[in-house]
Amino acid sequence: MKTLRIEDLTVEIAGKRVLGGVNLEVPEGETHVLLGPNGSGKTSLITSILGFPSCHILSGKIRFNGTDITTMPTDERVKLGIGVAFQNPPQIRGVKLGDVLRHLTRRKFDEVKLAGTTNIPVDFFGRDLNLGFSGGELKRTEILQLLAQRPDFAIFDEPDSGVDVENLEVIGKAINEFLKNRSGLLITHLGHILRYLKVDKAHVMFYGTIACSGKPTNIINRIMKKGYKWCERCPKVKRLH
Amino acid sequence: MPKGKKTTLNAIEKPAAFGPDLDLGAFKRETSPWPPCTISTLPEDIVQRALSVGISTEEKERAGTYFQIDHSAILQTIRKTFSGKAEIMTTGEALKKYRWAKEYWWKIVAADTDKFTALAKLKWDQGYFIRVLEGQKITIPLQACLFISKDNFNQNVHNLIIAEPNSEAQIITGCTVHPNVQSGLHVGISEFYVKKNAKLTFTMIHNWAQNFNVRPRTAALVDDDATFVSNYMCMKPVKSLQMYPVAYCKGANSRVRFNTILHGNQNSHLDVGSKVVLQGKGSRGEIITRAIASDNAQINARGLLVGEHEDSKAHLECRGLLLSDEAFIHAIPELVGKVKGTELSHEAAVGKIAEEQIQYLMARGFSETEAESLIIRGFMDTSIFGLPDVLKKDTERMIDATFGGAL
Ligand SMILES: Nc1ncnc2c1ncn2[C@@H]1O[C@H](COP(=O)(O)OP(=O)(O)OP(=O)(O)O)[C@@H](O)[C@H]1O
Ligand SMILES: [Mg+2]
Numbered sequence: 001m002k003t004l005r006i007e008d009l010t011v012e013i014a015g016k017r018v019l020g021g022v023n024l025e026v027p028e029g030e031t032h033v034l035l036g037p038n039g040s041g042k043t044s045l046i047t048s049i050l051g052f053p054s055c056h057i058l059s060g061k062i063r064f065n066g067t068d069i070t071t072m073p074t075d076e077r078v079k080l081g082i083g084v085a086f087q088n089p090p091q092i093r094g095v096k097l098g099d100v101l102r103h104l105t106r107r108k109f110d111e112v113k114l115a116g117t118t119n120i121p122v123d124f125f126g127r128d129l130n131l132g133f134s135g136g137e138l139k140r141t142e143i144l145q146l147l148a149q150r151p152d153f154a155i156f157d158e159p160d161s162g163v164d165v166e167n168l169e170v171i172g173k174a175i176n177e178f179l180k181n182r183s184g185l186l187i188t189h190l191g192h193i194l195r196y197l198k199v200d201k202a203h204v205m206f207y208g209t210i211a212c213s214g215k216p217t218n219i220i221n222r223i224m225k226k227g228y229k230w231c232e233r234c235p236k237v238k239r240l241h
Numbered sequence: 242m243p244k245g246k247k248t249t250l251n252a253i254e255k256p257a258a259f260g261p262d263l264d265l266g267a268f269k270r271e272t273s274p275w276p277p278c279t280i281s282t283l284p285e286d287i288v289q290r291a292l293s294v295g296i297s298t299e300e301k302e303r304a305g306t307y308f309q310i311d312h313s314a315i316l317q318t319i320r321k322t323f324s325g326k327a328e329i330m331t332t333g334e335a336l337k338k339y340r341w342a343k344e345y346w347w348k349i350v351a352a353d354t355d356k357f358t359a360l361a362k363l364k365w366d367q368g369y370f371i372r373v374l375e376g377q378k379i380t381i382p383l384q385a386c387l388f389i390s391k392d393n394f395n396q397n398v399h400n401l402i403i404a405e406p407n408s409e410a411q412i413i414t415g416c417t418v419h420p421n422v423q424s425g426l427h428v429g430i431s432e433f434y435v436k437k438n439a440k441l442t443f444t445m446i447h448n449w450a451q452n453f454n455v456r457p458r459t460a461a462l463v464d465d466d467a468t469f470v471s472n473y474m475c476m477k478p479v480k481s482l483q484m485y486p487v488a489y490c491k492g493a494n495s496r497v498r499f500n501t502i503l504h505g506n507q508n509s510h511l512d513v514g515s516k517v518v519l520q521g522k523g524s525r526g527e528i529i530t531r532a533i534a535s536d537n538a539q540i541n542a543r544g545l546l547v548g549e550h551e552d553s554k555a556h557l558e559c560r561g562l563l564l565s566d567e568a569f570i571h572a573i574p575e576l577v578g579k580v581k582g583t584e585l586s587h588e589a590a591v592g593k594i595a596e597e598q599i600q601y602l603m604a605r606g607f608s609e610t611e612a613e614s615l616i617i618r619g620f621m622d623t624s625i626f627g628l629p630d631v632l633k634k635d636t637e638r639m640i641d642a643t644f645g646g647a648l
Binding site for chain 2 (some may be wrong): 050052053073074075078079083084086089090092093094095096099100103104111128145149
């Protein structure tokens, strides 16, 4: 049961309620897409799933494969098989991308082959983590690390933002291939990457909660055409406001 | 009495501009001399400590060796392959052998600077003379070890290093004490002369004891097209260490770089800085400091760039990492522009490990401890120093020994 199940999750970050009563389930083998306007709480949900200490859980539960992980330290959750490609990864001076990749792959890896999966030049392995990486390079190295990590449940926080057309195809296909026998959750704004991916369900986040869920094509097409204004008219969202 | 002697005598009471003041009378001067010996016949306990400061006992790894214990110079050798290319002897011998040597003696460090320079002048205990002859490129490092074997002892060395025109060399100096030594005072005067188009890389590694006091006084004069690189590393406890070496970029296109790695731990008080004075046309300077403070350590990390030529440029970068709430780091970068056209800049940052970085690495499966040690190890990344390979390996070995090795 490689299933992520979030029940009625309410979270505060820096004294601010960022999530209120989130319910979400991603069953084994499925990939879901999470949409929602800026600041609606998507990234906060991811850091809560990872158990970052900044996310204070006021109520609710997070279960993974049946285990209650709500209070588990981050590295243990990762050992259970959760992995994240971050939207805004921090820079770490002196720590090389190669150091992390060696750790993730237990030392042995074919540099050229691995780098090729997201079209990253091999010399990036000797560079300080995320320092001076361009927007697209940041995304591609994040995805690269996640692919090397091989989690059962892979979360991608805006993997396509700032990525050019050619690279979008490269990472889209790489992610799709990777998710073939895994489960995943993917956050995107414009949905371009969905051209290359098979997703099973879409959710829309509003004011820190999942306001609606359904067939990806329907939801995405509406939002792309009419924007989140369309969602604002939804009685469910109105109630949240 | 000559005037010089008198001002020196007066300075013996004069506290240093920085660092805690010390009572010079508190340390012993008497000792019995050590007999000369070879590096392979040194006692094992001394060898172990020497290794900890980058000294190699493998003859083939070094071009030459100077070894001094307390007041006795026990060993000065140049390997056969390098004879006629470089010279190593005590500074006493050098002053006797070469009449011109006095032109370099107490010329860029003033004996009346403070009580420590005065002490080194009045109670001088040798030190090394290393000279790289004109046009010679010494491909493997020369090394010098200054060792103290007795507790509560005072050693005052005065070193003279000359890189003749078009020469190139690396020197490693390791300063340390016997494991039985707890306290004491080491004063080291070093005068460097890097002549036209010469390149000298000087790496000094210190490993003292908890109650030990250290007062190096260093200056370098860098001529046209010459390069002086000074690397300094102190990772082990010391009671107080205060130094503020200066390099004068006197020549046109002269280059100076100071790289410093400090780890203050226990109750260490470190007051360490570097100064670069840009005097020549096209002169360039760079100061890079990494300081880590744990336990109750106090670190003042200073840096001063002085631009005296309109075509000159220098940059100072100081990063401090606090690993304890009781530790403290004061970064004091200073820029003095004396003419228009000089370009001086600095960058300083002091803080603890960012929680965000630890979380990020934990999300990649590192444990909290692994993440911290990876970040600390990265903070001490020596690749930015551009060290020659031999030195890089040595310094990395030492950093790994202190902060845990590769994961
Ligand atoms: N550490 C923090 N301190 C203060 N506010 C925070 C913090 N972290 C998140 N927030 C706030 O919580 C809200 C949700 O932020 P979050 O990053 O989860 O949004 P998001 O849906 O991922 O947005 P985007 O689409 O822009 O990435 C925002 O209003 C944000 O400013
Ligand atoms: Mg976000």
